[in-house]
Amino acid sequence: MTNDAKQITNRQSWPQLYVIVIGALVLEILFFYGLMVWLA
Amino acid sequence: MSNLDWAVLALTLTGIIVYGLWRSRATNGAGDSMDNYLLAGKSLPWYHVCLSVMATQASAITFLSAPGQGFSDGMRFVQFYFGLPLAMVVLSITFVPIFHRLKVYTAYEFLENRFDVRVRTLTAGLFLLQRGLSTGLSIYAPSIILSTILGWNIYWTNTLMGGIVLIYTVTGGTKAISYTHLQQMLIVTVAMFLAGWLTVHLLPDGVGFIDALKVAGKAGRMNLIDTKFDPDSRYNLWSGLIGGFFLQLSYFGTDQSQVGRYLTGQSVGQSRLGLLANGLLKVPMQFLILLVGVLVFVFYQFREQPVFFNKQEVEKLQQSQYAPDYQLLNIKHQNLISQRQRTALDMQAALKANANETTITQNRADLRATDEALKTVKADVVKLIKKNNPAADTNDVNYVFLRFVLDYLPHGLIGLLIAVIFSASMGSIASAYNSLASTTVVDVYQRLLNRTGNDAHYLQASKWATVGWGLFCIIIAQFANRLGSMIEAVNILGSLFYGVILGVFVVAFYLPRIGGRATLWATIIGEALVIGCYALNLMAFLWLNVVGCVLVVGLAWGLSKFDTDIAPA
Numbered sequence: 371m372t373n374d375a376k377q378i379t380n381r382q383s384w385p386q387l388y389v390i391v392i393g394a395l396v397l398e399i400l401f402f403y404g405l406m407v408w409l410a
Numbered sequence: 411m412s413n414l415d416w417a418v419l420a421l422t423l424t425g426i427i428v429y430g431l432w433r434s435r436a437t438n439g440a441g442d443s444m445d446n447y448l449l450a451g452k453s454l455p456w457y458h459v460c461l462s463v464m465a466t467q468a469s470a471i472t473f474l475s476a477p478g479q480g481f482s483d484g485m486r487f488v489q490f491y492f493g494l495p496l497a498m499v500v501l502s503i504t505f506v507p508i509f510h511r512l513k514v515y516t517a518y519e520f521l522e523n524r525f526d527v528r529v530r531t532l533t534a535g536l537f538l539l540q541r542g543l544s545t546g547l548s549i550y551a552p553s554i555i556l557s558t559i560l561g562w563n564i565y566w567t568n569t570l571m572g573g574i575v576l577i578y579t580v581t582g583g584t585k586a587i588s589y590t591h592l593q594q595m596l597i598v599t600v601a602m603f604l605a606g607w608l609t610v611h612l613l614p615d616g617v618g619f620i621d622a623l624k625v626a627g628k629a630g631r632m633n634l635i636d637t638k639f640d641p642d643s644r645y646n647l648w649s650g651l652i653g654g655f656f657l658q659l660s661y662f663g664t665d666q667s668q669v670g671r672y673l674t675g676q677s678v679g680q681s682r683l684g685l686l687a688n689g690l691l692k693v694p695m696q697f698l699i700l701l702v703g704v705l706v707f708v709f710y711q712f713r714e715q716p717v718f719f720n721k722q723e724v725e726k727l728q729q730s731q732y733a734p735d736y737q738l739l740n741i742k743h744q745n746l747i748s749q750r751q752r753t754a755l756d757m758q759a760a761l762k763a764n765a766n767e768t769t770i771t772q773n774r775a776d777l778r779a780t781d782e783a784l785k786t787v788k789a790d791v792v793k794l795i796k797k798n799n800p801a802a803d804t805n806d807v808n809y810v811f812l813r814f815v816l817d818y819l820p821h822g823l824i825g826l827l828i829a830v831i832f833s834a835s836m837g838s839i840a841s842a843y844n845s846l847a848s849t850t851v852v853d854v855y856q857r858l859l860n861r862t863g864n865d866a867h868y869l870q871a872s873k874w875a876t877v878g879w880g881l882f883c884i885i886i887a888q889f890a891n892r893l894g895s896m897i898e899a900v901n902i903l904g905s906l907f908y909g910v911i912l913g914v915f916v917v918a919f920y921l922p923r924i925g926g927r928a929t930l931w932a933t934i935i936g937e938a939l940v941i942g943c944y945a946l947n948l949m950a951f952l953w954l955n956v957v958g959c960v961l962v963v964g965l966a967w968g969l970s971k972f973d974t975d976i977a978p979a
Contacts, residue, residue: 384682388499391689395495398693399647402488402634409627 411560411824418825422597423832427578430590434582444869447583448515448848450674458588459684462671463662464691465591465837470552471808473598473699473834478719478807480703481710484631486645491696493654497662498689502682504919505663510678515852516845517669517915524918525926527857532933533914534853537666538846540907542879545842546886547900552835553887555808556828558722559816568887571832575839576880580873584674587840594833601823601830602702608819609705614712617758622708624761625754628774629711629781631704657955660912666845667838706814711754711777717743717788719806719813723795730798736791743787750780843883847875905951906944909958910937916959917966924970932965 411419445451454462479487514520518537522530553567578586610619617625626632636646662668662685675681717740718724727736757773759765792804815827851872856863863871914933917924940958943949949957 384502387683387686388502391495391499391686394690395492395693398697399492399635402485402697406485406627406632406634409623409632 411828412821414821415825415828418822419829419832422826422829423574426590426593426597426833426836427574429593430578430586431582433589434585442869444515444851444865444872446585447869447872448670448844448852450584450588452674453676454585454588454674454680455676456680456683456687458592459672459675459681460687460691461595462588462591462674462841463668463684463688464695465595465834466667466671466841467661467692467838468595468598468695468834469548469838470831470835471548473602473830474552474555474808474811476696476699477703477706477811478809480631480700481707481810482807484626484633485697485700485704486633486636488634488693488697488700489636489645489647489650490654491658491693492647492650493652493656494658494692495689496651496655497658498685500659501662502685505669506672506681506685507678508919509669509673510675510681514673516666516849517664518666518849518853521914521918522857525929528930529914529926529933530853531858532930533911534849536907536911536933536937537664538849538854540903541665541667541842541846542882543886544900544903545839545846545879545883547890547903548835548839548842549883549887550890551900552831554803555812556831558720559809559812560828565888569884571835572839572880572884572887574832575836575843576877576884579840579843579880580876583872584670584844587844588671588674590840591837594837597826597833598830601826602699604823605815605819605827606698606702606705608823609702609709609814612709612818614755614758616762617708617712621758621761622705625708625711625758626704628757628770629707629777631707656912656959657908660908660915660955660959664908664911664915666849667841670845670848671841703811706811709814709818712751714744715747716813717791718795719809720803721813723799723802723804723806724791726802727791727795727798732794732798736794739787739791739794743784743791746780746784746787750777750784753777753780839883843876843880846879847872850875850879902944902951905954905958906940907937907958909955909960910940910962912955913959913962913966916963921963921967924966925973928969928973929962929966931969932962935965936961 443451476487509517509520512520512523514523516534518530518534521533549568549572553571554564556562557564557567578590582589610622613622623632638646639648640646662672672681672685675684716724724736727733753773753776757770757777760769760773795802796804812827812831815824819827851868855871855875856868860867910933913936914929917929917932936958939961940954943957944951944954
C-alpha cells in the first residue's frame with residue numbers, strides 16, 4: 371500500500387483525493403438521511 | 411470481574427506495551443536521537459499516521475460516553491464530526507506542507523519563523539498550560555468511572571492509568587507510541603464489533619439487526635440528520651459542518667499532540683494521506699460506536715432497565731432518608747418498563763407482519779410517550795440523588811455502556827472491553843505526554859535556556875521532560891475530583907485557550923502583512939478578555955473558542971495599523 375501511496379504522490383493527484391474525501395462525506399450524509407427517513 | 415477478565419485485561423495491556431517497545435527498538439536503525447524520539451525519524455507510512463491520529467483523538471470517554479449518548483439521545487451526535495473531513499483537506503493543503511518544509515519539531519517553531527520568538531514562546535506556554543491540565547483530567551475521567559463501577563481505589567486507578575503510559579512513552583518515544591496506537595486501534599475495533607454483534611445476539615428470538623434498527627427508528631433514536639438551522643440545538647447538520655470544521659481545524663492544526671503525530675510521516679505525501687484517510691474513516695467509526703449505543707437501547711426495550719445507570723449512587727439513595735420516595739419512583743419506573751416491553755413486542759410483531767400503518771404509528775406514539783414518561787421519572791430520581799448527595803455525579807450517560815457490559819456480556823469480553831477503555835485512554839495520554847515533552851524541550855529549554863547542547867543532551871532532556879509531565883498529570887488527576895463535571899472541566903479549559911491559539915495561527919497563515927509585535931499584544935489582550943468573559947459568565951463556554959479566535963485576529967489587524975513591525979513579504 372505504501373508503494374501505491376507513493377505512486378499517488380508521484381502522479382500528483384491530490385485534488386482528486388480531496389474530491390474523494392469531500393465526496394465521501396456528501397455520500398455519507400445522503401446515506402444517513404436516507405437511513406433516517408427509511409427507519410422513521 | 412472474573413479471573414478470566416483480569417487475565418484478558420493484563421495480557422492485552424502487556425501485549426500492547428511489549429509489542430510497541432519491541433517494534434520501536436527493532437525499527438530504530440539509526441539508534442537513539444532526538445529526531446527518532448520526538449518524530450519517529452520521520453519514517454512512518456500513511457496508515458501509521460492515520461491510526462495514530464485517530465487513537466490520539468479517541469479517548470476513553472469516546473468509548474464510554476458515545477454509546478451512552480446513542481442510548482439516551484440517538485445518533486444525532488454523529489453530525490458533530492461532519493466538519494472533520496473538511497478540516498483534513500484544509501490541513502493537507504495548508505498546514506502539512508509548511509510544517510514539513512520548515513522541518514519543525516513543533517507547530518510553535520513555525521510561529522518564530524513567521525513572527526518572532528516571543529509569539530512562539532507565548533503560544534507554546536499557553537499550550538503547555540492547557541494540555542498539561544487537561545491531560546490530568548483525561549486520566550481522571552475514565553478512572554473515576556472504572557473505580558466507581560468496579561470498586562477500585564481512585565488514586566491507584568489514576569496512577570495505573572497514567573503510569574503504564576509513562577513507561578513506554580519515556581522508553582520508546584514516538585515510535586513506541588505509534589506502534590502501540592496501531593495495536594490499540596485494532597483491539598478497540600475488534601472489541602466494539604464484538605460488543606455490537608453480541609448485543610444483537612442478546613435480543614429476543616426473532617429480532618434481528620434490521621428489526622432492531624427499525625425499532626430504534628420508530629423510537630426516534632435513528633435521528634442521524636437535522637437540517638434545521640437552530641443555534642440552540644447543539645447537534646445539527648450546520649453546527650457539525652461549520653462549528654465542527656473550526657473546532658477540528660484548531661485541534662489538528664495547532665495542538666502539538668496531533669501535529670506531532672502527522673509530522674512523523676515519511677514525507678508530505680504520507681502525512682497528507684494519513685490525515686485524508688482519517689477524514690474518510692472518522693465519520694463511519696463514530697457512526698458505528700453510536701450504533702452500539704442504539705443497539706443497547708433496543709436491547710433494553712425488551713428487558714428491565716435500571717432507573718439510573720450509576721448503581722453506586724442509587725445504593726447510597728436506598729440507604730438514605732429518601733429511600734421511601736425512591737421506592738415509589740422505582741415502582742412507577744418498573745410499570746413503565748413493563749408497558750414499554752409490551753409495546754416493543756407488539757411493534758416488533760406488527761413490523762414483521764407488515765401490519766397497516768395505523769397500528770405501527772400507534773405503537774410508535776406509545777413508545778415515544780413511554781420514553782418521555784421514563785425520562786420524567788428519571789429526572790425525579792436525579793433530584794433525589796442530588797438532595798441526598800449534592801456532590802453526586804447526576805449524569806449517568808457515561809455509565810450506560812459499562813453497566814450493560816458488566817451485566818450482560820460474557821466473561822473474557824468484559825476484560826477485553828475494560829482493556830479497550832484503558833487502551834483508548836493510553837493512546838491519547840501517550841500523545842499528550844510526548845507533545846508536552848517536545849514543546850518543553852524544543853520551544854522552551856533548547857530555544858531559551860540552553861542552546862549549546864548536543865543531540866544526546868536534548869534527547870536526555872526530552873526523556874526527563876516526559877517523566878516530569880507524566881508525574882505532573884498524574885498529580886493533577888489526583889486532585890481532579892474537586893472540579894465537578896470532568897467533561898465540562900476539560901472543555902472549559904480547552905475553550906479558554908484553543909480559540910486564542912487558533913487566532914494566532916490564522917493570522918500566521920492568512921494575514922501575511924501582520925507582524926510579530928501586533929500578534930503578541932493581540933494574543934495577550936485576547937487571552938485576558940477571554941478569561942474575563944469566562945469569569946464574568948458572559949456566554950456559554952463553547953462560544954469562547956470563537957470569541958478568542960475572532961479577538962486575536964481582529965486585535966492583531968487593528969494593532970498592525972499603528973505598528974511599523976510589518977512582517978517581511
